[in-house]
Amino acid sequence: MRKMFFALAVAMLATPVWATVTITANDLGEGVVAIDYSSDDAELVRAFALDITVDVGTIEAVGDFNVGDNNNGYGIFPGNFSRYITVDPVTGEVTDWGVDGYTPVADGSDPGALGGLGTNGITIEMGSLYDTKAPPKQGRLCTVTCSETCLLTVTTNATRGNVVLEDASEATVDLAGATNYQSALVHQRPTPVRKWTNGLLLVSLIVGVPVLTRDSAMVTQMVSLRVKTNTGYQPTT
Numbered sequence: 467m468r469k470m471f472f473a474l475a476v477a478m479l480a481t482p483v484w485a486t487v488t489i490t491a492n493d494l495g496e497g498v499v500a501i502d503y504s505s506d507d508a509e510l511v512r513a514f515a516l517d518i519t520v521d522v523g524t525i526e527a528v529g530d531f532n533v534g535d536n537n538n539g540y541g542i543f544p545g546n547f548s549r550y551i552t553v554d555p556v557t558g559e560v561t562d563w564g565v566d567g568y569t570p571v572a573d574g575s576d577p578g579a580l581g582g583l584g585t586n587g588i589t590i591e592m593g594s595l596y597d598t599k600a601p602p603k604q605g606r607l608c609t610v611t612c613s614e615t616c617l618l619t620v621t622t623n624a625t626r627g628n629v630v631l632e633d634a635s636e637a638t639v640d641l642a643g644a645t646n647y648q649s650a651l652v653h654q655r656p657t658p659v660r661k662w663t664n665g666l667l668l669v670s671l672i673v674g675v676p677v678l679t680r681d682s683a684m685v686t687q688m689v690s691l692r693v694k695t696n697t698g699y700q701p702t703t
Contacts, residue, residue, distance in 0.1 A: 578625025
């Protein structure tokens with residue numbers, strides 16, 4: 467295991483010899499965007515260092531990522547490894563991968579890293595270590611959740627290592643499918659409007675729902691629910 471971690475560190479500092487890796491963004495709805503990858507090279511990718519930004523709003527969460535080694539994925543997070551993960555000094559094995567806070571998002575204080583969750587940009591760092599369960603040549607790195615409808619862009623982060631292959635060469639990265647990518651509409655939470663009618667509480671939920679019209683305008687729908695009150699209770703306005 468110690469040798470494997472050393473190999474990952476060497477790979478991320480390697481001299482460039484080019485191969486193409488494609489990064490794409492794919493909308494999953496409700497502000498969630500998947501960050502996917504594919505490679506046309508015989509060599510697998512060893513590590514990714516990517517910046518993800520949005521033009522408005524913030525990035526609120528990351529999800530759907532692997533954690534740990536030998537799991538057919540990129541579950542080694544170099545920027546956070548020393549902060550959260552303990553390696554047994556005798557066996558060289560990781561004691562526990564399931565530590566709260568161990569995610570691909572680099573800390574905003576790390577050199578070259580973006581602000582982090584709750585800001586308009588994050589840096590993700592993801593590497594692979596395995597004995598038998600190698601990551602595939604194409605798959606999903608993670609998902610990001612955006613606070614509102616936005617244009618999402620992925621770029622490589624040279625300070626944090628760019629994209630490196632297993633033969634210690636640096637990949638050429640195609641980012642056309644992850645540049646100014648339009649995320650889907652993020653629906654606002656319903657706004658309750660309360661009205662008393664004949665002893666019943668009329669709760670109207672004003673919900674913004676996209677409805678196709680000739681001028682492509684947003685139509686607001688109102689959904690009403692009647693809630694019976696306790697006998698004798700006199701509501702106030």
